[in-house]
Amino acid sequence: MTREGFHRPTWRLALLASAVFLVAFQLPFVPFSNPAIRAVSGGEGLFDVRPFYGPGDVAAALEAFGTAGRRRYLGFLAADAVFVGCYVVGLSGLVRHLGGVRGVAAPRLLAILDLAEDATIAALLLATAPPRALACLAAALTVAKHAATLSVVAVLVLLLARRRRPRATEA
Numbered sequence: 001m002t003r004e005g006f007h008r009p010t011w012r013l014a015l016l017a018s019a020v021f022l023v024a025f026q027l028p029f030v031p032f033s034n035p036a037i038r039a040v041s042g043g044e045g046l047f048d049v050r051p052f053y054g055p056g057d058v059a060a061a062l063e064a065f066g067t068a069g070r071r072r073y074l075g076f077l078a079a080d081a082v083f084v085g086c087y088v089v090g091l092s093g094l095v096r097h098l099g100g101v102r103g104v105a106a107p108r109l110l111a112i113l114d115l116a117e118d119a120t121i122a123a124l125l126l127a128t129a130p131p132r133a134l135a136c137l138a139a140a141l142t143v144a145k146h147a148a149t150l151s152v153v154a155v156l157v158l159l160l161a162r163r164r165r166p167r168a169t170e171a
Contacts, residue, residue: 011093021083032075041069094109098159111150117141
């Protein structure tokens with residue numbers, strides 16, 4: 001790491017690794033992928049990608065997951081923790097590269113919310129009878145994570161727009 005941030009190859013490799021994870025999470029032959037979890041749980045997918053869910057949705061999904069689905073979902077959460085590390089390094093480096101030092105907070109907030117969501121979902125998956133409050137917390141963290149994802153996209157769009165805008169030359 002340099003004084004200015006991550007070395008250029010580091011954040012670029014982290015973005016590449018993030019893309020690999022995104023693809024792997026959609027491949028049916030990867031045991032912890034969304035399609036693999038859906039296959040063993042009668043079509044129930046990850047809480048992580050749903051826009052919102054309530055305690056009733058959580059109870060139904062946990063029942064549908066069964067032991068095999070819960071085990072696979074826990075595998076997904078372990079892989080997701082590595083993914084979070086990759087995307088926070090990659091997106092923070094990209095924001096710095098685009099000149100938005102203050103915008104680095106957005107990917108970091110996203111990572112914190114994502115890890116908190118993952119920990120809460122893991123607690124749901126491991127509990128025999130998860131409390132309603134835990135399901136509500138997981139749902140709220142999922143919504144917050146999606147909002148933080150949109151904030152990262154907004155930061156990147158604003159930084160790109162600022163770079164594309166022609167600078168006024170002094171006469």
